[in-house]
Amino acid sequence: MTTDDQAAGHRAHLERLCAEGGPLTAHSRHATTQNPEWFNVKRQQPRQERRALHNEILADFVASRPEVLRNRKAIVLAGPPGAGKSTAQNALIAATRTRPENWLPINPDDFKDELLLKAREDGSYAGYLIPDEVRELEAAGERFYPRELAALVHNESAILAKKAIRDAIDRGDNIIIDGTLSGEKNARAQLEALQAAGYDVKVADVETTQTVSEARILARWERGYLDAEEGLATGREAELGGRWVPRSFSAGLFTTAGAADSVCAANALWLPPITAASVSTSCTGSRTKTPPPNWSKPKDAPARTERSLTVKPWPPSAPRPRRARPSKEDSPPAKTSAGRDVCRRRCGQFQARRILSTGNALKEHSAVCIQRRI
Numbered sequence: 594m595t596t597d598d599q600a601a602g603h604r605a606h607l608e609r610l611c612a613e614g615g616p617l618t619a620h621s622r623h624a625t626t627q628n629p630e631w632f633n634v635k636r637q638q639p640r641q642e643r644r645a646l647h648n649e650i651l652a653d654f655v656a657s658r659p660e661v662l663r664n665r666k667a668i669v670l671a672g673p674p675g676a677g678k679s680t681a682q683n684a685l686i687a688a689t690r691t692r693p694e695n696w697l698p699i700n701p702d703d704f705k706d707e708l709l710l711k712a713r714e715d716g717s718y719a720g721y722l723i724p725d726e727v728r729e730l731e732a733a734g735e736r737f738y739p740r741e742l743a744a745l746v747h748n749e750s751a752i753l754a755k756k757a758i759r760d761a762i763d764r765g766d767n768i769i770i771d772g773t774l775s776g777e778k779n780a781r782a783q784l785e786a787l788q789a790a791g792y793d794v795k796v797a798d799v800e801t802t803q804t805v806s807e808a809r810i811l812a813r814w815e816r817g818y819l820d821a822e823e824g825l826a827t828g829r830e831a832e833l834g835g836r837w838v839p840r841s842f843s844a845g846l847f848t849t850a851g852a853a854d855s856v857c858a859a860n861a862l863w864l865p866p867i868t869a870a871s872v873s874t875s876c877t878g879s880r881t882k883t884p885p886p887n888w889s890k891p892k893d894a895p896a897r898t899e900r901s902l903t904v905k906p907w908p909p910s911a912p913r914p915r916r917a918r919p920s921k922e923d924s925p926p927a928k929t930s931a932g933r934d935v936c937r938r939r940c941g942q943f944q945a946r947r948i949l950s951t952g953n954a955l956k957e958h959s960a961v962c963i964q965r966r967i
Contacts, residue, residue, distance in 0.1 A: 600815060606730060607741055611839040616724035618839075619747040623724050625708065626748040637748065650707045651757055660694040663765040665792045668696070669783070671774030671857045672799035673846045674838055675809030681799045682769060691767070699757045700771040702743075704750040706833060709739040712746075713832075722746075738821060738834020758783065762790045774798070774857045775846055798861040800854050803847040810838045 610617040618624070626632045631643040639647060668685050670678045686693055712718035722745050727737050754772075761768045774780045774796075787794050801809075817835025820826040826834075846855040 600819060603735060603818070604811075604815075606735070607837055608840065610724070610726060611744060611837075611841075613841070616726050617742060617744050619744050621724070621745060623722055624745045624748065625712075625722070626752075628721065632749075637752070639749075639752070646711065647753055647756065650704065650711070650753060651760065654703075654707075654757065655697070655760075658694065658697050660692075661697045662691065662695045662767045664767055665765045665790065666767045667787050667792045667794045668769045669774065669780075669794060669796045670769065670771045670799070671780075671796060671861045673773060673801060673803070673806040673843055673855045673857060675806040675813070675843075676799040676801040678771060678797075678799045681797050682771065685795060685797055686769075695767060696769050697757075697761055697766045698769040698771055699754055699761065701747075701750040701754040702836065704753040704757075705743045705746050706740070706829060708746040708749055708753075709743065709833060710829075713739065736822070738818065740817070740833045740835060741837040743837065744839065759786070762786055762792070765790070773846060773855075774860050775855075777860045780860050796861050798858050800858050803843060803850055803852065803855075806843045806846075806855075807840055810840075810843060814838070 607617070609615065612618075615621070616623060621627065626637055627634055630640070632639055666689065668682065670682060672678055682698075683693070686696060709718065712722055718739065722742055723731075723737075727742070731737060758768065758770060770783065784794060784796075814835040814837050817826065817830055819835075821831055821834040824831075844850075846857060848856065
């Protein structure tokens with residue numbers, strides 16, 4: 594039987610191996626996207642054989658959800674891991690009076706599992722993915738599970754998720770994009786693609802503190818690891834083990850250790866207003882400043898944080914109200930050929946004008962926008 598001390602020792606090894614520059618990182622030489630036989634490493638593009646594997650995985654993924662509706666609706670989930678996005682997802686689906694099987698959930702973690710399973714089948718897991726440092730520890734009697742090496746397929750899973758989103762939009766599928774929304778550029782591109790395809794989009798940001806996020810990530814991994822070690826896990830968990838997420842990933846989503854909100858919340862708030870009637874942002878979840886003292890013992894005394902979710906109804910498809918544009922009196926000094934910064938206050942000039950970042954023009958314009966929103 595695995596003891597708490599053994600689990601703690603295994604966790605310490607994982608943290609060391611996943612540290613920056615370690616063998617279990619997304620840019621390690623053992624990462625799939627660093628294999629020149631599979632990828633054009635410089636361009637991060639899959640070669641023909643690897644592309645065929647991607648097509649196979651995506652075809653199986655779509656075939657596994659035959660009841661997905663094609664009503665061009667999308668739910669975009671944002672927030673750090675461990676915040677409770679699954680709970681928010683269920684509430685949002687219920688509000689649409691549909692069933693979970695009517696939606697296509699796209700989560701890079703699911704593609705990580707598929708890539709790891711394929712690697713075990715074709716022998717590349719043992720032949721390429723496992724670093725020498727892990728082999729040495731396994732030779733000494735310590736067992737590592739595939740999900741603990743998930744960082745090695747992190748970039749490839751993101752490539753698969755992006756292609757799955759593009760294909761789903763082309764088909765008009767109802768989709769759930771389950772991610773963190775930590776990258777503003779990627780978030781903007783996703784929502785612009787959805788708008789261009791005529792989607793009704795709902796963005797739900799679910800927040801918690803860094804301390805709680807890290808505690809829940811660790812508890813989730815420990816539960817999966819112990820269940821797999823003791824033969825209590827079933828299905829994929831028995832083969833893949835607990836999902837390991839490096840602490841640095843969660844920490845990177847917060848500007849400071851004590852921040853109440855992650856950068857995901859800021860990106861959800863400041864996304865450009867694609868269409869006022871088709872995009873709404875709702876922040877959900879009561880925040881717990883510190884985790885309960887028994888959080889590290891989920892099997893004996895599971896702890897839960899009560900959450901409330903306010904769901905806005907789907908907006909009418911037509912007519913869609915136009916965004917109010919600022920009057921000429923309120924317009925700031927602007928130039929179309931100079932300056933890189935643009936207004937981020939959701940005003941009508943967000944795309945139309947470029948504002949010089951020097952002087953007080955941008956500050957004055959921001960103040961006007963704040964007053965207008967009030």
